[in-house]
Amino acid sequence: MCKVSIIMTSYNKPNYVGKAIEAILKQSFKDFELLLMDDNSNEDTQKVIEKYLKDKRIRYFRSDVKNISERTEKNRYAVQINKALSMINGEYISYATDDNIYKPKRLEKMVNFMKNNRKVKICYSSSCVLHLNYEGKLIKNVIRNAKNKLWVASCQVDHCSIMHKADILPIIYEKWHSYWDEDPQFYLIGDARFFWRLNHFWPFYPINEVLDVNYIMETSLHTQIIAEEKSEFIKRLPKQRTCWELRKYLKNLGSDR
Template sequence: MNIIFCTSPFQVLVAREVAKYTGEKFFGIYLKMSNDNRQKIYAEKMKEFCEDTLFIDNKEWVSELREKLANIKIDKFYLASLDNPVAHMIFNPNFMRLFTFDDGSTSIISPNMYTRYTDRVVGPEDITLENVINLSNGHYTIFDTNTVFPTEKLIKIPFDTKPDDFLKVTNGKTVKVFLGQALGNYVDEKDIKITEKLTRKALEEIGNTLYYAHPRVTVNVENAETIQSDKCFEEEIYDLLSNYENAEVYGFYSTSLLLVKDIPGVSVRCFRTFLTTNEVKILGEYGVESIDLPLSDTAVDIIMPVYNREKTVGNAIESVLNQTHKNFRLIIVDDGSRDGTEEVCRKYLNDERVIYHKVLHGGISRALNAGISLATAEYIARQDSDDEWMPWHLDFLLNELEQNDKLDIIGSKVDADRNKLQGGIKRNNFNNLSGEELWFKLAYKNMFNHSTVIYKKSAVEEAGGYDPECDGFEDWHLWARMVTKDNALVMNTLTAYYGLPEEDDKGMIFRSRLAKSRGLRLEDVLE
C-alpha cells in the first residue's frame, strides 16, 4: 500500500493520473487548507482511485490515521507539497520510499517556494527541503520540464480531465472567462487593493466576461458576472464547451491557462502586470500570448540625454518601451553625438511616443534642461542612455507616488549584476529611505540613482533645474536644492540595471561615475 498526500483540488487531479499510471493501491490523505467548498469535494474524489481516505480537518486525525493504517505496511509516500509539516509527520524516510508529483505553477515558474531557501528545515530530525528533493525516487509531472527536479527524475504522465460523456456543441457561441488570482501577498492589504484594481481593469478591457473567483481570493468586481464554481477550471472548461462552441480564457498566470490551451475551441491569453513579468515571460515560452495591463494610468515624460552611446542607447530605449506602464512619452535629447547614436535612435521614431531632439553639444545639464522644457506631463522620469529599466519600474514607482501626494521625487535601487534582476520584481518593504533621515544623508552622499528617479516637473523648475556648472554631479546638486524633510522617498527595491559600457573596464568606470556623482575626481577615490 502507498500513501498519496494532497493539499489542493489540483493536486487531486494529478494524483488521479498518478494512480492510473502506476496501477498501484493507494491510501489517500487530504489536508484541508482553506474553507472553500472544493476542499471537501475533492477530498471525496480521492475515493475514486484510493482504497481508503482520510480528510484532515481537526486535531483528531493522528488517531484516525493510526486506526485506518493498523497492520498495513506502507511502501511508498507520494507528495506534492514538498515542505508541508503535516506530511512530514507521516512520512518516515526509514521505512517509506518517497515519490513526488506536481504542485501547480511551481513546476514551471521559477523562482518559487521550492527553489528558494532549500536549506530550511521542513520536517522532523532536521530534514531540509533539499533533503526532500534528493530523497525523491521520481517526480511525476504533467509538464515537459520542471523547475525543482532534474530531468532524470521526471516521469511524464498524461493529464485528461474530459468527462466520458462530454459532447461539444457547434452553435457558434463564444464565452469569455477570466480566472481570478491573487497578485503578490494575498493577506497584505496593499496587495489586495492592487489585485482588485488590476482585476477590474482586466475585466473592463475584456468586456462581457464570466469572472471565475479564486476560492481564497476575495475581489469585489462590478463589471462581470461572478461564478463560484465547485470544480477546478480544468474540469469546468468542459461544462462551458457543452454550451459554447468557443471559450476565450484570460488570467494573470494561472497554470490552468497552460492546461486548457490545447483543447479544441479554447484560446488563452494572460495579462502582464508589474508583479507578473517573470511569470508571463515563462508562459510565453509555452505559447501563451500576453496583454500589458498597467497599474497606473498617470502620464509621465521620460527624459533620456545621450552623447556618443551608439552601443547602449538601443537597449535603454527598448527597456522603456517594454514597461508594463504605457502612458508615457520618451524624449531623447541628443547632446551633439558624433557616432551612430542618431541612427540608432531614429529607428524607434515609428512609435509616436518616442521623440528625438538633437542639440549642440553643451553638456548633460543643458541637455536635461532642454528635455524638461519639452515635457508637458506633471511627472518626469529620468533614464540614462547606458542603463536599462526593468519592466516593472514605472508602474512600481508611479503607484507609490499616487499614494502620497506630498512626494515631489521618488527613486529606487539599481544593480550592475543582471543576475540580481532576474525572476521578476522583488519588493523590499524594509529600509526605504525618506523624511529627515534622507534629507540628512543627502548632505553627505547622493542617495538617488539618476536613472531611477521620477519627479514633479513643477518641483524641478521651482528648484531652478540642472546647473550646467555642475556637470558630473548635476543630479546631486539638484536634489540638494529640491529635497525637503517630507517630499522625497528612495524605495529599497531593484528596478534598473546599471550599465557599464566596456566589459574590461567595468570596475574603473563604476568608480569614475560614482566619484563624479559625489563631486570628486577619480584620482581622489584611488588615492
Template sequence: MSFNPKVTVIMTSYNKPELIGIAIKSVLDQSLKDFELLIMDDNSNMETINIIKEFLNDPRVTLYKSDIKDEDRYKKTRYATLINQALELAKGEYISYITDDNMYKKNRLDLMSYLLNTNKEVNIVYSAQKLIHLNENYQPISSVTRKTEGVLNKAAEVVDHCSVMHRKSILDDIKKKYGNYWDDDKKYWGYADAIFWNRLNEKHLFYPTLMVLDYNYRTPRSYKVMHFGLPSFEGGECFIPNGTIVKDNSTNIYYFDDGKRRLIKDPKIFNLLQFTSSDIIQVPDPILFKYTLGKEITNSNLKKSIPNDILIKSDDNDQIYYIQKGKKRPIQGALHFYGFKMNKVITLPKQIVRSISNGPALIGVVKKGEILPNRLIIKIEHQYYLVLDNCLHLIGSLDIFEKLKLNREDSLIGSKEWLQWFNIGPNIVYEW
C-alpha cells in the first residue's frame, strides 16, 4: 500500500458484534488493495471491540475508539461526529463510507475509483444497493433493491451513504462554508447523510452506476427499526412514556417510571411484576440514555419505591389497586372498564400493600375532574387519545400503538364532552 492510499474507507461502528466482522472482511477482500480503513467506533461493548481487534494486524486498518458517555449520546448525531473526525484523518484521494451492518461487493472500490479516475469532471459516484431484512436470528426474510435514479442534483433521501464514493478535494469548500463536513446536530440522527448530500449538491452532481455494489442489512437492532413508531409531541423530540418496558442495545431491561429509567436486573423481579418478553420494546440507545437512571427495582425496595402504573393486590384479600403517583387507588368494579387485565395483577405481601398511601378510588364512571389512569386509551368518535399525566393527547399515527404495545381494542369510549373536562396536550405523532 502506498503511503497515500487511493481510497479512504470510513466505517462507523456501535454494538453490532454479529455483523461488524462481515463488514470489515468485505473491505479487506476488495479487489482494489490500495486503501485504508478507518474504523470509527463509538465506545462499543467489549464483544464488538474484540471482533474489531482480530483485524488490526492488517496495516491498512486503524481503530479509533471514542470515550463518549451513554448519557451524552443524544446530544449529537454521533455517526456524523465520527465521520467528521475521520475526514480530518483521511489520506485517500477518494472517500468511501460503510457502516457496521453493511457489506461491500468485492469489486466496489475498484469500479467506483475507476469511474472517478476516468471521468475527471465527475466528483461523486453512487451505486444501486440491496437492502436485506434479517430476523432475530440474523437470517434473511426479505430483500429489495434500491435502484439508481440517474444523475442527481438532489440526492438527499435517495442515496444511502454506504453507496457513495467522492473525491476528498471537494470537501474543502464545505468545511470553509459550514465549519464542518457533516452536520451532527442531534435533529439529524436519521438522515445526516441527506443533509451532507444537500451540501455536496450545491456544486456537484451524483453520477450513477447501475450495479448493486453494497448490501445493507436491516436487523431488529438497526437504528431505523428501533426508532420506527416512537412517539413525539408535535414539533418536539421523541419520548418514552412512563409505564414502558425497554431493552437497550445490550441485554439490560428498564421500566420507565416518573420520567426515569429503572433497571430490572433480576429476572425474578421481572416475572413478579407480571412482565413478559412481549411487553418489551427496543429504542435506540441515544434516546434511551437521555433519561436519568432511577432506582433499580428490587425486592428490597418495593416497599419504599414501588413502580407506578402497575396493578397490585395483597396476599390476604382480593382488592386490586392501581399505583399512581406513589399511591394505591382501589379499583371498584372498574377493572375491565379501564382495560386492565387480571393477568397483570401482582400479588404482594400485605405489609407492603398496607405501607402504600391510599389514593382516590377508580370507579366505572368518568366524571369531570377525575384523575385518569396513565396510558389509558380513549376513543372519542373516530379519534384516539392517550392519557399522560391526566392530559389527553391525540394520537396521530397508528404506528405508535404497535411501538408502545398499546391495544386499541382496550380503548375507553368517551364523549366529546370529555374534551372540555380534561386538559388537552399536544398531539402525539411519529416523525422520522
C-alpha cells in the first residue's frame, strides 16, 4: 500500500520521457508508485524507459497495439489510464505524461493540501505550458493559473495538474461503467471528458502555484489535429467532440449537483 499512485502514459517521445520519469523519481515526497503505461512505443523510447525499471516503485506495462486501425478505434490513452486505475494501490491518484515535468515538491504540496482539507476530493495546481517548434525552441510560454474552485474544469485544467482521492472511482464507474471515456471522439479532449464526469459530483479546488511544466510540440496530438496537413492517424479519427459542449452541459447542471 502506498499514499499516491501516479499514472504516466507514454508513446514515442524518447527525448522527453526520461526527464518526465526522473522528475517523478526525485520527488521530495517518496511514498508513491508509478504505473508507467507505454502504448508500444518505438525502440528508442523503450531504451530510455528500460534505464529506470530497476526502481521498485515503477510498475511497467507495455501494450501490444501495432497498427493505426487499433490506435484509432478507441482513445488509447484513456484505455491505458483505465487499465492502470483498475490496479492502483494509492489513497490519492495523480497523472503524468511523457512530455510533462513535475516540480520537485509537487506531490508533497498536493498531498499536504488534501490532508489539510479532508472534505476535498479533487485539487489542481497552476501549470506552465511551453510551446516548442520542430527544432525544440520555445515559441510561447503560457501560465495556467489555479485561482478558483471549479465546477466546470473541462478545458481549463490539464490532467497532469490534478490529484484526486481514489475513493471517488467507484462512483464514477457505477454511473458510466468506466473511469475515462474511451470513445475516440474524445481523443483531443480526453481529460476534459473525464473532468466532465468528475464535475457531476465534485468541484476542483485550487493550489495557486506552478507545480508542473507541460511541453507542447509540433508532434503533439493537439498540434497534429489543428495542422493543415493531416497525418494518416488524424485522418482516421472520427469527428472530435468539443470543449464548448462539455462546458455548456455542466453550466446547465447549475445548482442541481
